[in-house]
Amino acid sequence: MAAQARLADSHESSPIGGSRIGKVLTIIVLLMALVFYMTPVFIMVNNGLKDATNVSLSTMWNLPETWTGGGFVEAWDKLRPNMINSIIMALPATIISALLGAINGYLFSKWKFKGSDTLFTIMLFGFFIPYQSVLFPMVRFLQEIGLYGTTAGLVLVHVVYGLPVTTLIFRNFYANVPTELVEAARVDGAGLVKIFTRIMMPVSIPAFVVVGIFQFTNIWNDFLFGVIVVQNPDAQPVTIALNNLSGSFSVDWNVVMAGAIVAALPTILVYVFLSRYFVRGLLAGSVKG
Amino acid sequence: MKTKILLLLIVLLAALAVGAVNAQDDGMVPVDESVTGDLEVFSWWTSGGEAAALQALFDSYAASFPNANIVNATVAGGGGSAARPVLQTRLAGGDPPDTWQVHPGWELLGQYVDPEYVVPINDLYEEMGWNDVVPEQLRDMMTRDGNIYLVLAGVHRGNGFWYNKPILDELGVTIGETLSVDEFIAIADQIVAEMPDVAPLCVGDSGIWATAQLFENTLLGVLGPEGYRGLWDGSVSFDSDEVKQAMTVYGQMLDYQNSDHAALSWDQAVDALMEGRCVFNSMGDWAYGEFVAAGMEDNVDFGWVSHPGTAGSFMVVADGFVMANGAPNEAANAGWLSVIGSRPAQEAFNPLKGSICARTDCDRELFGPYHNWSMDSFSADELVASVVHGTAAPADFQQAMNDAVTLFVVDRDVDAFAAALVDAVAASGFTEAGM
Amino acid sequence: MAQTSFANETVLRAVTEKPLRQKWHPEQIQSFLFLLPSMLAIIIFVYVFIAVTFYISLSNWRTAVQDWTLREPLFATYGDLFNNTRFQIDLRNTIVFTLLFILLAVLLGLMLAILLDQNRKMFGIPLFRNAFLFPYALSFIVTGVAWRWIFNPETGINLFFEIFGVNALLASQGLDPLKPGWATDPSVVLQVNDALNVIIPGASDWRVALGIPVALIPVAIAATWQLSGFVMAMYLGGMTSISQEVREAARIDGASEWQVYRHVIIPMLNPVTISVVVILLHTSFKIFDLVISMAGSGPGFATDMPAIFVFDQMFKGTKPNLGTAASIIMLLMVAVIIIPYLRSQTRED
Structure with a gap:
């Protein structure tokens, strides 16, 4: 116990380089990265805050002259109605595809059978399907099963096309979970289902975080399926409304840039919420070992 | 066969809906309360002046057909780039909107007339008297085998x-x-x-x-x-x-x-x-x-x-609307086409859109100096x-x-x-x- | 050496799997049955649809009018495709872009993950973590516009060369000012056409210059900006799952922090790296929105990508057979890369 505490201490005090200079260097690198990541965001927020007449390339770095909210007001008004549609679509699609991916990943990594690796490759290959060229058969199929034009149809499409990647992430995550755990549980008489719910699920929080971030973002930002599968403008996801902020000829860049930030807010909330579990997962990890 | 029946239907509808048009001096399509239901209008006019102009068309429509409801299905993106896959997928899947935005010429003829996604509207042109006010060179761009398929709302000058x-x-x-x-x-x-x-x-x-x-x-x-x-x-x-x-x-x-x-x-x-x-x-x-x-x-x-x-x-860079083959609401669509081709609707639409009327009898006072110059060119020059x-x-x-x-x-x-x-x-x- | 071997053993035990490979154990049948619904969905949504796509690529459907008759000769559309200068350029671009982008995104993502992992308890770390992930949340369509503005040669980052006096310095040395065209530069550097001429006679006369299109570099930077935060998140997730004991064991053996990562953690993260590479490959092979809004097809197709080609042929040119043929070729390219990669990785399990 004491050794553990001492070790934890030593971890605390020994970053790469193991010294003060190392720590300063770390901070400098992180700050430089911050500038890189935030510059385009600055451009978007800064120009989003301007009035339509003040947005132009040559003044892109200048701060807004007035602080009236610029394009954000219009963007918020136009996007708000479709936000709820996106939530109704993205939440279930994310959760279902994550759960299915967890089950598949568990089976592919811990309950292999003859040909299971081949099945996995067959499934994973689906990740690379070029969506634009399968639109015709997809619409026909959805019409056949009566889900064309519905949010349920859209959820189905996102879940199915999400399966390869969620399965991949979970399978490769579970590869790191010692097989001894599974074997010990089997000796205790636990079956396939019980091992999953009692042992695998609890340790896979970080994988759920990663999959949640990936799926939610992709589904939230999807444009093509949303616009093809759902025709009713009142039921379409927010990306279609975002896209419609720009016209066919003229574009109010301030509204478009503000719109991108507004449309991303729910995703960012999901990140902030989920990414805390990176830290919590760490504790779980040290307990389980 | 199907096309012929549709044609007949449209003749009847047009006669019903716009029969009294020539009698009205202001050119407005007379009010018809019997037209009901949803009318899905698919376009890529989504922002700024374009959206305002489209709204002006909707307002004109609502004035003549107060009981019909327009579903404004817009998909934006440069010149309709995002709208194309949507429209083509829907048409190929047999789920057309009632009407959608089309350029005259090959876009109309190659992409919509040849695959029989649209039906001719010759009788509407006759009923509304458009053959007299829409220049022949323009009508030729919308005609195949003597059938005309498009009603233009306005014209831009591209050169x-x-x-x-x-x-x-x-x-x-x-x-x-x-x-x-x-x-x-x-x-x-x-x-x-x-x-x-x-x-x-x-x-x-x-x-x-x-x-x-x-x-x-x-x-x-x-x-x-x-x-x-x-x-x-x-x-x-x-x-x-x-x-x-x-x-x-x-x-x-x-x-x-x-x-x-x-x-x-x-x-x-x-x-x-x-x-x-x-x-x-x-x-x-x-x-x-x-x-x-x-x-x-x-x-x-x-x-x-x-x-x-x-x-x-x-x-000529013109935009118009078509009658879908198998349009879910043909009566409402016949009304829509008669409205957008009418003078008052075009006079409301074009100043906002920044284009001129697709007919030669619009009120010049409503337009500024540039558009008056363009109107001169439209009536005098070769249309290409x-x-x-x-x-x-x-x-x-x-x-x-x-x-x-x-x-x-x-x-x-x-x-x-x-x-x-x-x-x-x-x-x-x-x-x-x-x- | 002896010190790290202990750590390696731990790793080995953690990574090695002893799958239950007896012949069709009841639980394996159960496993197969649980997988069945997912597999069925994939077979319909992926393989049946691909079969239809492949059929269209062999058909005469080259206008808006659907034509399901087969073309004579059967693979004629593929011949058209490979003779298409634009598609040749796209193949070059997609290879160059993929290499640049995956290299940049993996290195940057891994570096940030290590720095954040090292300093989990440092003040402000959640802020950094969320800031690096932020770009991933934004719609590609709009971020492309922001990057187009930033890389505009007249008003973008080139202004900083003026402000920081770089150009004044160059001018004082009698040199031309530094003013890269970024995404608008049509030139192709490191051309290998002439070198290839030795092996393939006539290569130096090809209309497609084989090399690195300069305009692709800013696009790769923008894509890295957008995706590297997620790469970081994936690595962080993986690092989180590695128990402290593994790290401590290595440290007791005297390994430095760097050695712990180099010899213990990064090898243990191999499965995560597979996921990362697959996801980035998927992004780069299908990249569309970002390029469309940032650079379009570019001058001389310097930034054109196969997905844009497919879109243009399918929906603008209404030539579904040509568009689908291009997407089948892209799928084959993925298959050639990904299947051997997965095979080699799963064998290590």
């Missing part, structure tokens, strides 16, 4: 040449009624000599259509309207000397363009013109809306002339079809031309450019089929 007037004043240059290619080159050389920091030509071709449009305007300018038309009926070949000369002139013009052209969208090129970073811009008259929005004053801050060599021609905006040639040729232009902009290989276009004509075969 505008806009310029920064203060800069030209400073140089002591005045632009007259027309501008020839040689005159333009002389002015451009003067700009290069006297103002090294200013590019003579503003181009924003991050969307390749903008420079393709510069090319088609130049083709029209060098070949003239007859020669230009010959390209589309097969009488003039793309490897003829005149065409190669036009390509050379186009290359010359590209030498005068701003260095950041590939980074700019067309509207940012107009911004650059207003800011004086460059002087001329070849663009359809939707550019006029940009000048107005920026508070620029006609003939003070900016001026216009026809693209070099194209005076006497009017490059644009490739870039889908009218003069089918989509596959249009795509091949865009691709060839993209390569030419960099390698300036006139022979390869001409050969690519000759191949594209052969692969497409449209000159034999005819419009």
